[in-house]
Amino acid sequence: MVPVEFYFILSALLFFIGVFGFVTRRNLIAMLISIELVLNAVDINFAAFNRMLYPDSMEGMFMTLFSIGVSAAESAVAIAIIINVYRRFKSDSVESIKNMKW
């Protein structure tokens, strides 16, 4: 039996690795990949808390399931926006999108 603290520490590490990537990378797709890491860290937490603390119910499991679906939709829209940005500015770096900055 793995203690619940291990799951939590693992997901916290994954979350902040994702945050680090989001802050440091300047490529739009790399930033999106970092967001996926963050989302996965949160999903681990939902599943682990559901299993460890309330093993009779399934709320955390369904939350994770719906979160997987929502993140798939989110990444599809984000990729469409990135391709559009690339088509317009011929670059996939965030520095190329300055019009909406202020």
Next chain:
Amino acid sequence: MANLVMFCILAVVILGSAVMCVTTKRIMRAATFMLFVLFGVAGLYFLLDYTFLGAAQISVYAGGVTMIYVFAIQLVSKRTLQGMVERLKGSRVVMGALLSVVGLATVVLVFLKNDMLRSMSRYIGAVTPDQEVPMREIGHALVGAGKYQYVLPFEFISLFLLACIIGALVVSRKED
């Protein structure tokens, strides 16, 4: 004990791949390492005996989302694939590392000092809930309309996926 060993292997795979994913210069490698992270997370779900969740994770994330990323990378950044275009600024790396370490320390400290969770984990020490959730139960809960059943979010997410598909098509179509 076997669970603990599997957990450690999965943790090493997930964390190593995640670090490589955010530090590697090439976007294609970042996507590949993200695939490894997703497989590791699916392994964690299997370890928690959420077999259905692990299967959904593999099929949706590893099958769908990673494929979208690979196609987008191939469409977008030829230069990024061939060599390094993105330059990492030193000051930004230091700032990001500082932010991450401070946040991580805060979160872990709050968690490990949490009284509610400690009492909870003492309580669950006796339970040992090591059995798989049956597929029949999942299906009934997913499309049932009663209490603790999820037909409304299920329908809502199908509508949401449709809206996202149409939105993505509208956003990325060629203007003429």
